[in-house]
Amino acid sequence: MIWQLDIILLIIVVICALAAISVKDLLSSAILFGAYSFLLCLVWAEMGAVDVAFTEATVGAGISTAFFIGAIYHTSRRTKD
Amino acid sequence: MDVMDFIISKYNYWMYIIIMMIGFYAMIAKTNLVKKVLGMNIFQTAIILFFVSIASKRGATIPIIQHGHGEAADIIHTAQYMNPLPHVLMLTAIVVMVSTFGVAIALLILIYRRYNTLEEDEILEILRTEDGK
Numbered sequence: 001m002i003w004q005l006d007i008i009l010l011i012i013v014v015i016c017a018l019a020a021i022s023v024k025d026l027l028s029s030a031i032l033f034g035a036y037s038f039l040l041c042l043v044w045a046e047m048g049a050v051d052v053a054f055t056e057a058t059v060g061a062g063i064s065t066a067f068f069i070g071a072i073y074h075t076s077r078r079t080k081d
Numbered sequence: 082m083d084v085m086d087f088i089i090s091k092y093n094y095w096m097y098i099i100i101m102m103i104g105f106y107a108m109i110a111k112t113n114l115v116k117k118v119l120g121m122n123i124f125q126t127a128i129i130l131f132f133v134s135i136a137s138k139r140g141a142t143i144p145i146i147q148h149g150h151g152e153a154a155d156i157i158h159t160a161q162y163m164n165p166l167p168h169v170l171m172l173t174a175i176v177v178m179v180s181t182f183g184v185a186i187a188l189l190i191l192i193y194r195r196y197n198t199l200e201e202d203e204i205l206e207i208l209r210t211e212d213g214k
Contacts, residue, residue: 001137003092010096017100017123021107026115033119040126047137048163052129055175064122064182071115071186075193079113080200 001047009046013039026077030068037061093134101127112201114192118185125178129171136167144168 016039020032037060045053088095104127107120144165146157189199196204 001139007092010092014096014099014103017103021103021111021116021120021123026113029116029119033122036123037126040130043130044133047133048141048143049133049136049168049171050143052133052168052171052175055172056126056129059175059179060126063179067183067186068115071190074190075115075199078199079116081111081113081116 005046006043009039009043013043024079024081026072026079027069029079030065030072033068034061034065037064093137094131097127097131097134100130114189114199114201117201118182118189121185122178122182125174129174129178132167132171132174136164138163 013036016032016036020029020036023029023032037056041053041056041061044050044056101124104120104123104125107123108117111117111120138160141161141163144162146162192204193199196207198204198207
């Protein structure tokens with residue numbers, strides 16, 4: 001564990017989470033959520049949980065974002081908050 | 082000073098609480114249903130962050146034993162390796178997270194086909210007018 005890298009990554013993770021839930025467009029929200037998942041994957045690889053990081057990179061950042069974009073394609077991008 | 086040291090040295094857990102509260106706020110306060118599902122995902126990843134933080138130690142390496150198959154096997158000190166049990170539990174949690182996400186997205190598409198909107202207040206309004214008829 002390198003605590004400087006850890007703190008920087010965690011702060012960017014919090015910023016990405018706040019941006020993903022507050023942005024007014026669902027497609028931007030999906031992309032920001034992919035960035036959030038990938039940064040959390042970096043945090044876990046840095047903490048020594050390599051298998052969890054691997055699964056999160058493929059499944060959390062990959063498949064979830066693809067599902068999300070598919071759902072937005074089938075519904076609408078509009079959101080009020 | 083002791084209190085400040087105590088707070089700063091546990092930064093993983095403070096960040097976990099902050100991320101968890103962001104997800105909880107999105108689940109409760111946002112009216113868009115996709116934003117609510119996103120908040121649920123953020124909540125689950127925060128819990129995974131908590132478990133991974135439990136498993137990590139300072140000055141330890143990943144739990145893979147070198148020279149595991151030779152006849153000159155080394156003595157294993159558990160302080161040198163991270164605890165692999167929470168990692169394995171969180172692998173299952175990630176798989177469950179993605180399957181709940183897929184089911185939630187499928188339900189959202191069905192809701193959109195039925196009501197032609199994804200906002201919670203508009204859906205409630207449509208339900209109320211349908212009840213009034």
